[in-house]
Amino acid sequence: MPAVLHPSLIDLAEQAPLSSTAATARGVLAESQDLLRNAIDHREPESELSAWYSKIIADTLQSPAARDLVGDSRILPTGGIGRGDGLPTDPVSWFAIGPTPNADRCLLPLFEGSRLSVAPAGSASLEDWRDRGLKALEDGDAGTVAILADAGLLTRPGQVPALLERAITHRPPALQVFEGLPDRNVLIDMQATLLSPVSDVARWVGLAVGASSRTTTGRLSEGQDSGLLSPAETESLIQVWETGVTLHLRRWRDDLHEHPVTTEDLPALDRTAHGAAARMAAGVLRSLAARFGIPLAEQ
Secondary structure (H helix, E strand, O other), X not given: OOOOOOHHHHHHHHHHHHOOOHHHHHHHHHHHHHHHHHHHHOOOXXXXXXXXXXXXXXXXXXXXXXXXXXXXXXEEEEHHHHHOOOOOOOOEEEEEEOOOOOHHHHHHHHHOOOOOOEEEEEEEOHHHHHHHHHHHHHHOOHHHHHHHHHOOOOOOOOOOHHHHHHHHHOOOOOOOEEOOEEOOOOEEOHHHHHHHHHHHXXXXXXXXXXXXXXXXXXXXXXXXXOOOOOHHHHHHHHHHHHHHHHHHHHHHHOOOOOOOEEHHHOOHHHHHHHHHHHHHHHHHXXXXXXXXXXXXXXX
């Protein structure tokens, strides 16, 4: 793990892939939550914490304890964990590949008593998963394309317009005004309006250019290198992503992530950061919509 992280985080990351029993794995997962909260309190870099957390979960899914449960099947994490930039509020989701029936559900004992949300994504052969990916591409099924791409089961099918269309649908809403001033009583959803559209754009970029990275920021950077995104668009989207991760982790630390939040509820600095990120995200998405001929729905 990166040297900037506290030794306790590095130690747990080294233990995760060695978990030999389900009880040990459950202990690693529980400790990861406690250490993550402490690290946020001590101002560890949020992007590094996201990568650390994702590696803990992914390595636990590949540990001896997990292999004992799934037999000869192989486990591929998807979603934020599969990308390597997951958050503790993301559902932990994975595919099973191989002969063991319902192998994906065999891992559920690792999460007993956990506060984590889990979402086994199915069990099938590699050929079956790839066939499902091709069908999803033909059907424009953005949801299925997304989870297969995040697991590395789709690499370079070319541009997938449905992914970009979904991102643009999720663009932050226009500023609402009350008595001539920004309305601070408007409910906001950082996941839906900051993180989701950026990760959708990044998937679209990653599949279009055959990105070697699956992280959101890595896909965006490779999109700039390939000329699909401009430097300004890439910089803005990465800044939006990092701002969203930071704000979301702070609310999770304070056990506020499940509560409705308005602009007024945020501390002044967070309010400013959120507003700037939302404007940047909306601007880039409008630019991409115009460039690729995607109509903007009324907001």
